[in-house]
Amino acid sequence: MAFYIASAIAILATIMVITRYNMIHALLYLVVSFLAVAVIFFMLGAPFMAALEVIIYAGAIVVLIIFVIMMLNLKEESVEQERKWFTRNIWIGPGILAFILLGELIYILVASDTVLLNNKVVDAKEVGLSLYGPYIVGVELSGLLLMAGIVGAYHLGRQKRKVLHRFLQSTEE
Amino acid sequence: MLNSLWLIPTFPFLGALILVLVGSRLSRQVAARIGAGSVGLAALLTMAVGYDFLNSGVGAYQYTAWNWFDVAGLSTSFAFYLDPLSLIFIFVITFVGFLIHIYSVEFMKEDEGFARFFAYLNLFVCSMLILVLADNLVLLYLGWEGVGLCSYLLIGFWYSEAKNGYAARKAFIITRVGDTAMAIGLFMLFSIFHTLNIQDILTQAPQVWVAGTSMAVVIAFLLLGGAVGKSAQLPLQTWLPDAMAGPSPVSALIHAATMVTAGVYLITRMHTIYELAPLAQLWVGIIGAVTLLLAGCSALTQFDLKRVLAYSTISQIGYMFLAMGVGAWSSAVFHFMIHAFFKALLFLGAGAVIMALHHEHDMFRMGGLKNKLPVIYWTFLIGAASLAALPFVTAGFYSKDQILWLAWAGEKGNVWFFLAALTGAFITAIYTFRMVFITFFGKAKTQVSHVPGKRITIPLVVLSILSVFGGFIELPHTLGHFTLFSDFLSLLLPSVSLREGVESSEWILQGIAGLLALTGVYMAYVFYIRSPRISDEIKSSTYVLHQFWLQGWNVDALYNFLFVRPFVYISTLNKNDVIDKFYTMLVRATEFFNGVFVKTQSGILRWYVMGIVVGAILIITISLFVQP
Amino acid sequence: MKTLPIESGLLLAGVLFTLGLISVLVRRNIIFMLISVEIMLNAAGLAFIVAGSRWAQADGQVMFIFILTMAAAEVSVGLALILQIYHHLKTLDSDAADRMNG
Numbered sequence: 090m091a092f093y094i095a096s097a098i099a100i101l102a103t104i105m106v107i108t109r110y111n112m113i114h115a116l117l118y119l120v121v122s123f124l125a126v127a128v129i130f131f132m133l134g135a136p137f138m139a140a141l142e143v144i145i146y147a148g149a150i151v152v153l154i155i156f157v158i159m160m161l162n163l164k165e166e167s168v169e170q171e172r173k174w175f176t177r178n179i180w181i182g183p184g185i186l187a188f189i190l191l192g193e194l195i196y197i198l199v200a201s202d203t204v205l206l207n208n209k210v211v212d213a214k215e216v217g218l219s220l221y222g223p224y225i226v227g228v229e230l231s232g233l234l235l236m237a238g239i240v241g242a243y244h245l246g247r248q249k250r251k252v253l254h255r256f257l258q259s260t261e262e
Numbered sequence: 263m264l265n266s267l268w269l270i271p272t273f274p275f276l277g278a279l280i281l282v283l284v285g286s287r288l289s290r291q292v293a294a295r296i297g298a299g300s301v302g303l304a305a306l307l308t309m310a311v312g313y314d315f316l317n318s319g320v321g322a323y324q325y326t327a328w329n330w331f332d333v334a335g336l337s338t339s340f341a342f343y344l345d346p347l348s349l350i351f352i353f354v355i356t357f358v359g360f361l362i363h364i365y366s367v368e369f370m371k372e373d374e375g376f377a378r379f380f381a382y383l384n385l386f387v388c389s390m391l392i393l394v395l396a397d398n399l400v401l402l403y404l405g406w407e408g409v410g411l412c413s414y415l416l417i418g419f420w421y422s423e424a425k426n427g428y429a430a431r432k433a434f435i436i437t438r439v440g441d442t443a444m445a446i447g448l449f450m451l452f453s454i455f456h457t458l459n460i461q462d463i464l465t466q467a468p469q470v471w472v473a474g475t476s477m478a479v480v481i482a483f484l485l486l487g488g489a490v491g492k493s494a495q496l497p498l499q500t501w502l503p504d505a506m507a508g509p510s511p512v513s514a515l516i517h518a519a520t521m522v523t524a525g526v527y528l529i530t531r532m533h534t535i536y537e538l539a540p541l542a543q544l545w546v547g548i549i550g551a552v553t554l555l556l557a558g559c560s561a562l563t564q565f566d567l568k569r570v571l572a573y574s575t576i577s578q579i580g581y582m583f584l585a586m587g588v589g590a591w592s593s594a595v596f597h598f599m600i601h602a603f604f605k606a607l608l609f610l611g612a613g614a615v616i617m618a619l620h621h622e623h624d625m626f627r628m629g630g631l632k633n634k635l636p637v638i639y640w641t642f643l644i645g646a647a648s649l650a651a652l653p654f655v656t657a658g659f660y661s662k663d664q665i666l667w668l669a670w671a672g673e674k675g676n677v678w679f680f681l682a683a684l685t686g687a688f689i690t691a692i693y694t695f696r697m698v699f700i701t702f703f704g705k706a707k708t709q710v711s712h713v714p715g716k717r718i719t720i721p722l723v724v725l726s727i728l729s730v731f732g733g734f735i736e737l738p739h740t741l742g743h744f745t746l747f748s749d750f751l752s753l754l755l756p757s758v759s760l761r762e763g764v765e766s767s768e769w770i771l772q773g774i775a776g777l778l779a780l781t782g783v784y785m786a787y788v789f790y791i792r793s794p795r796i797s798d799e800i801k802s803s804t805y806v807l808h809q810f811w812l813q814g815w816n817v818d819a820l821y822n823f824l825f826v827r828p829f830v831y832i833s834t835l836n837k838n839d840v841i842d843k844f845y846t847m848l849v850r851a852t853e854f855f856n857g858v859f860v861k862t863q864s865g866i867l868r869w870y871v872m873g874i875v876v877g878a879i880l881i882i883t884i885s886l887f888v889q890p
Numbered sequence: 891m892k893t894l895p896i897e898s899g900l901l902l903a904g905v906l907f908t909l910g911l912i913s914v915l916v917r918r919n920i921i922f923m924l925i926s927v928e929i930m931l932n933a934a935g936l937a938f939i940v941a942g943s944r945w946a947q948a949d950g951q952v953m954f955i956f957i958l959t960m961a962a963a964e965v966s967v968g969l970a971l972i973l974q975i976y977h978h979l980k981t982l983d984s985d986a987a988d989r990m991n992g
Contacts (some may be wrong), residue, residue: 100906103906129902129936129939146958150962157921163982167919167982180912183912186911186915190878194908216951219948220955227956234960239966241970243970868984
């Protein structure tokens, strides 16, 4: 029962995310959605993942996005802008496509045999053993990916000053 | 010394290589030394090898340089095979080739493509040597195509004139017809014998085939096709007169002395197959007989000095084919050798005359050169006498007489062959001396501008000596019975067995032949010196026939009508190229889709995401239906 | 605790994914698009966790960790890009960045 409540909260919160005009509101609903998903993780026997979901998704990533929004110094007009972009017509195409996709997913799920989930808890120790056992290459690659992410973010995020040659500068004046 | 056999083709090859790579940077003198010197070395080496070969007393010597390729049962090595037959051929090629190289040094001295000329010429000598020394038919075919290539390059040597390029293409394409037949013949030989080694085929053939087997006949005819193309015999003879567009030394070396006799070499080399295919052999003779007559008649009417010689070459090779047709292999080879001497001499002489007269080719604008160019006159006269087979004193008499005799008396000979050969000999005498009289006698019509130097006269003198004394190594029964040449070849090539009861008539036939030759000379004298009016009258009264012969029996027009026109017609039918339509359509479709997909590249991110979603949906849908 | 059928978990993942998808397609604001992508990634992670729970194995969770790593890297690079785009174009409209037609 708790699963269904959590699911409902997650879905509702996500719907709220995608319909907000204000970015900060949307992000707060996103945090709610992530927390609900974390609860589900916990119920599915993955407590460590629930913790990571809260820390990284609901914590780090959302905070990162909020920081960027603060840096961009977006004001009321961005909300207005968002409202203006949100017309009824724009929902038609995506709605149809998403409906078809969802329909197909449901069909696949219904067509297959029902299997009950295991209640066994897979704790952090097991995950760690698996991660540094058979998946060690994946861990290394993740490290590389993060490194690339840091370097890329630094490189892209740098504000390049427009450098003009002094001769050009003098002619410009 | 024998094991340095491989060096003989290597020297000209190296010469060609050096001249091709750095020829343009060398001075003329150095280029000439490399070009002529490499062939000279090959000639010296040939002498040494030949001397050793004769002393060693072995029947044949084989030298394997390396294994060329070995694939799917066809193992071919780069191997040279020396026996009396190939020895004679390499002797003629290197020796006559060397003389012609020396001659070319002066003949080409003003030409811009001096080094290029010698590069081609050396490459030709190399290919020709590979052809005759080849141990297997694949290597022979390499040489065969190599000489064809060099012939093409040298006919079109002065490529800035379109008609030379046309002549070169004509020669190349027409010989290609024969080469294709020959290639098919080689494939069939391989499928039967599982080897292309010449000696293996020759030893196995009599065991595999009985005489007259259809397979042997077919293969013999296919090989004959190749020989006919290369040797300019009927029906592929039309390229040779046009090939005179090349420089005169080229005409002498390639289109008279060596390359065009490659067909004779091929058939002689494969003579076992022809003896197993009597029908094909008979046709060799028929082609030879018909060709020698047709080409002789055409030679009667030509006015271009070199074209007379070209037709006479076709005609003389016709004699060789006739000899092979009656099984007189050694006579064919003998006539090849003598012909190489006197025809090279005539071409070189003609080249010297043409050079002396500002590149004037028309005989009727020459005349009176007897006193102005005495050395050329006398050597040319000797060559002409040899070609006309004047009795007793010329080499041509002995070689041609042998063919005449065997065409009559040989087992496979018959009276028609003999009559054709006899008529041919008569015509030969007329046109030869017509050429001599018109060119060297009478009034001078063009001034001599250039007196040939030593480099031109010495080869002429050497060749004229050979044209006289070369014949004395083989004398007929009636005149001394000296058979050095045929003895030399007797191990390799079977001799002709005579029909019964003909021996006594040999001297009568010789008498007739000699008399006819002299009559021919006399008739030429009457027509062109004593009363030129008669020749003009004959010419005007038989104008149509004259034109017909001048055009070489209009074979070109016939082929034009039979092959070229229909081909052109078919190609106009397909002018829009049906097959090309398909590719154009492909291009159109590509362009169309390009247009469509360019539209999708709108730069709007949401559309791309939309595309991904549609794709995902499609894939899921397909996988749902395909695998329910 | 009562055991759940696997469909309900996967269905939740599917619904969340589809919602994220709709959002990506609908929004023009790049930050919202990034947020939507996060939703979709989270949904994919959920599917992995459900599958791991089905077999009671750690592999599903390992995959979730990888997705998490990727999401973190993606967000950092994506936000850097957004900063640059805003700096150059003075707008967050993704349609404005169509000059290259790529």
